[in-house]
Amino acid sequence: MPLFKRKKKENDSKTEMQQQVKKEHLTEQIENYKTKLQNAESEGVDQIHILNMLGSLYFEIENYDQAIKYYEASIEENKALGKAFTDLIKLYNIKRKEATKENDKEKVQLYLQKSDDLMKLTKDSIRGRI
Amino acid sequence: MAIIDFIINSILTQASITIALIAFAGLLLQRKPFGEVMSGSFKTMLGFLVLSAGSSIIVGSLLYFGDIFSEGFGMEGIVPSIEAINGQAMNDLGLANQIALTFLAIFIFNIILARFTKWKYIFLTGQAILWMATMTTVFGSAAGFSGISLIIVGGLVGGFFAVAMPAIAQPIVRKITGTDDIALGHFCTIGYLFAAGISKVAGKNSGSTENIKFPKGLGFLSDTYLSVAFVMVPLYMVTALFAGAEFGSELSGDVNYVVFAFLQAVQFVVGVYVLLSGVRLLLAEIVPAFRGIALKVVPDAKPALDCPVLFPYAPNAVTAGFVTTTIGTVIAMFVLPWFGLAMILPGMLTNFFAGGTAGIFMNAVGGKRGVLIGGIAHGFFITLLPALLVPHFNNLGFINTTATDVDTVAAGLFFEWLIHPIMNLFA
Numbered sequence: 429m430p431l432f433k434r435k436k437k438e439n440d441s442k443t444e445m446q447q448q449v450k451k452e453h454l455t456e457q458i459e460n461y462k463t464k465l466q467n468a469e470s471e472g473v474d475q476i477h478i479l480n481m482l483g484s485l486y487f488e489i490e491n492y493d494q495a496i497k498y499y500e501a502s503i504e505e506n507k508a509l510g511k512a513f514t515d516l517i518k519l520y521n522i523k524r525k526e527a528t529k530e531n532d533k534e535k536v537q538l539y540l541q542k543s544d545d546l547m548k549l550t551k552d553s554i555r556g557r558i
Numbered sequence: 559m560a561i562i563d564f565i566i567n568s569i570l571t572q573a574s575i576t577i578a579l580i581a582f583a584g585l586l587l588q589r590k591p592f593g594e595v596m597s598g599s600f601k602t603m604l605g606f607l608v609l610s611a612g613s614s615i616i617v618g619s620l621l622y623f624g625d626i627f628s629e630g631f632g633m634e635g636i637v638p639s640i641e642a643i644n645g646q647a648m649n650d651l652g653l654a655n656q657i658a659l660t661f662l663a664i665f666i667f668n669i670i671l672a673r674f675t676k677w678k679y680i681f682l683t684g685q686a687i688l689w690m691a692t693m694t695t696v697f698g699s700a701a702g703f704s705g706i707s708l709i710i711v712g713g714l715v716g717g718f719f720a721v722a723m724p725a726i727a728q729p730i731v732r733k734i735t736g737t738d739d740i741a742l743g744h745f746c747t748i749g750y751l752f753a754a755g756i757s758k759v760a761g762k763n764s765g766s767t768e769n770i771k772f773p774k775g776l777g778f779l780s781d782t783y784l785s786v787a788f789v790m791v792p793l794y795m796v797t798a799l800f801a802g803a804e805f806g807s808e809l810s811g812d813v814n815y816v817v818f819a820f821l822q823a824v825q826f827v828v829g830v831y832v833l834l835s836g837v838r839l840l841l842a843e844i845v846p847a848f849r850g851i852a853l854k855v856v857p858d859a860k861p862a863l864d865c866p867v868l869f870p871y872a873p874n875a876v877t878a879g880f881v882t883t884t885i886g887t888v889i890a891m892f893v894l895p896w897f898g899l900a901m902i903l904p905g906m907l908t909n910f911f912a913g914g915t916a917g918i919f920m921n922a923v924g925g926k927r928g929v930l931i932g933g934i935a936h937g938f939f940i941t942l943l944p945a946l947l948v949p950h951f952n953n954l955g956f957i958n959t960t961a962t963d964v965d966t967v968a969a970g971l972f973f974e975w976l977i978h979p980i981m982n983l984f985a
Contacts, residue, residue, distance in 0.1 A: 509869065509870040509873045510870060513870035514735065514870045514871055517740060517863075517867055518735075518737060518739065518740065521739055521740055521861060522739075524853070524861075528853050528854060528857060529857070531854070533850055536849075536850050536853065536854075537846055537849075537850060540682075540846065540849055540850075541846075543863065543867075547863065547864055547866040547867060548866075550866040550867075550869045550870055551866050551869070553869075553873075554866070554869050554873060554876055554877075554914070
């Protein structure tokens with residue numbers, strides 16, 4: 429059925445287009461937040477929210493290293509339990525999987541250690557809340 | 559010949575040395591540099607000896623407590639502590655080597671089962687595996703296994719739990735985390751599912767715990783060891799008062815008998831602290847290596863992580879679950895003796911971690927009301943199961959203590975109720 433095949437092709441290119449537009453939109457947002465972050469220090473605005481937004485946006489466009497960087501900075505500043513913690517565990521696991529595929533033993537241990545440390549921090553934060 | 563005799567009778571009978579040799583062989587197999595092999599083996603030996611020292615401190619404190627409790631209340635008072643069970647099994651029952659080898663066997667069976675079955679879980683919580691190895695070894699040897707068969711049966715049962723527990727928890731864990739990539743590796747899972755079941759029935763249409771504002775008045779419980787002391791100190795002192803000055807002074811010598819009770823309670827906490835430091839040293843070398851190998855052999859594995867992995871999803875539920883579970887354990891403490899079971903004192907370490915995690919499970923399926931009712935039921939449940947093991951522990955020579963983590967208790971009961979009778983048929 430060549431007719432259907434053509435339709436499928438059209439659909440595929442449509443979703444590709446949509447993906448592209450979405451990615452552009454997200455990249456634009458990232459730039460916005462980066463500007464906000466630069467101004468935040470001088471204006472005394474809450475940086476945590478901006479850092480978390482950047483982490484989450486980078487996670488969405490699958491730039492895992494940048495996502496980890498911003499989430500780690502957020503936790504460094506403020507140890508409140510929330511999305512930064514839950515996303516970081518997922519991110520560490522994704523990076524650990526990549527390292528396993530690449531057969532990079534040291535990297536595997538690094539990300540396992542990072543998730544261990546994060547759980548230790550979680551325990552401490554929970555105790556602080558009670 | 560004399561040298562071989564010396565090695566067999568004087569060196570290999572020392573568990574700390576044989577455990578160091580197991581670590582030595584393991585590190586050599588990983589082709590580590592020689593310096594690391596030596597330091598790793600030494601640290602493992604050190605870890606075992608620190609664990610033993612902690613165990614002796616705990617046993618000393620528990621012996622005293624057992625004496626004043628039976629004098630004061632005319633019955634047995636049992637302190638639930640998987641650490642104490644592990645310490646006594648390794649030290650006083652001479653099962654250290656078997657436990658260490660079963661620990662490795664559980665790892666290996668976990669990898670085999672994850673590789674060849676649908677349950678692709680790799681259990682990454684080393685401490686929990688050690689507790690499981692302790693229970694399968696203790697009850698496996700009581701059922702009549704020894705030598706290599708004890709290690710293989712224990713490894714198989716433990717390995718099964720290592721994949722089955724994350725698997726049965728996964729539907730709810732998926733609901734909590736929104737992902738299927740990460741699993742829960744904590745041997746209290748049967749309790750979580752029991753709690754979630756009650757919560758589902760009790761908590762229809764009730765709101766989430768995360769909308770509650772909790773008062774921060776429980777700050778003193780923020781430290782694990784402090785919260786253990788918070789329960790142990792009053793318990794020991796009140797028990798000493800009931801036992802009376804005359805009996806108490808026989809044990810305390812020149813020290814005032816109530817002050818002595820206070821110091822003994824603190825000793826218990828010190829013992830747990832020391833023992834757990836030893837466990838950390840002991841596992842520091844073995845666990846990372848295993849994780850690397852397991853995740854390589856099973857590339858599509860889901861890592862089963864310790865319970866704090868879920869805490870950030872519902873921090874309020876952790877607090878609420880801890881409190882309601884503690885209420886349940888206190889109720890069970892008074893109710894179980896009516897049914898001819900031992901009096902089990904609340905174990906604060908378990909209440910915090912198992913209760914907190916159960917809180918997240920209960921909140922996910924039944925909200926606030928679910929956490930309240932399910933939590934009390936959970937506390938009762940995790941006290942009842944260990945109570946069933948008390949007579950067996952007493953027969954085996956354990957002192958005033960029982961296991962805590964319900965999955966390990968389930969493994970113990972499986973041996974005691976099913977395997978042991980079958981073995982007796984062939985005996």
